[in-house]
Amino acid sequence: MRAALIERTFEVAAGRIEDLTPLVYARLFAEQPQMEALFCLDANHQVRGEMLSQVIRSILDFVGERQYAATLIQTEVMTHAGYDVPPAVFGTFFGVVAATLREVLGQDWSPEIDAAWRELLVELDYYVTHPDQSETARAALS
Template sequence: MMSESNPIERSFEIAAERCEDITPLVYRRLHSEHPETLTMFRTEGSEPVKGSMLALTIDAILDFVGPRTGHFRMIECEISSHDAYGTPRDLFIAFFGIIARTLRDILGEDWSPEIDKAWRNLLGEIEALVAQTAPA
């Protein structure tokens, strides 16, 4: 069922209708825009890890913009764990923008001003959350 009230959820639903798995598209863009990420994943066997990481991120995003039942807290937890991995915080933030731009490409003309505004607001909120979270 299409969510009329939540533009971010709607963007994921439309993308799911058009693309069976956005994981390769997201990581292709990540590695293209941030080549330093290529060394952050094993060359073999990392596909399930990437898929899981993206799935958890999407769950956290949908909870963050929706009911906030608890999954959104994963974003805060992952800030700390990525700090421990040595992931620069600007790269952590960039991952969310990469998801948004990948969805925008998939949605094409269906990427509405409402969806765009919701994603820009979300990205700003995530950037603020990262800024207020003390480094590990």
């Protein structure tokens, strides 16, 4: 049920706007202004688009088969730390995506969708705040 709700938000948004990228990054830079400087060389916004695409694919994998999303999130937390992006800031991106979708969906953002996204964001945050894959692998086994 949750996966279908999350997937539906992306489908509805895709039917309403051609590209989420400018909306997502406008919100990100409003919430985390220090991040905009990291994109100074991304004049054509291709890096932003690719990053958002990867995040969307990861979210869909996370609510679906979970073949790679958790590990990718953990890896990207560590990679982004090398770009001076603290995990707390990295973790806000998922919420920015959700808030942008909520805005695009408007009245179609139901309480059920809201609950699904809130639950998802809590789960995603676990992997952002626990980037040690050996630690999370042990936790998954217990």
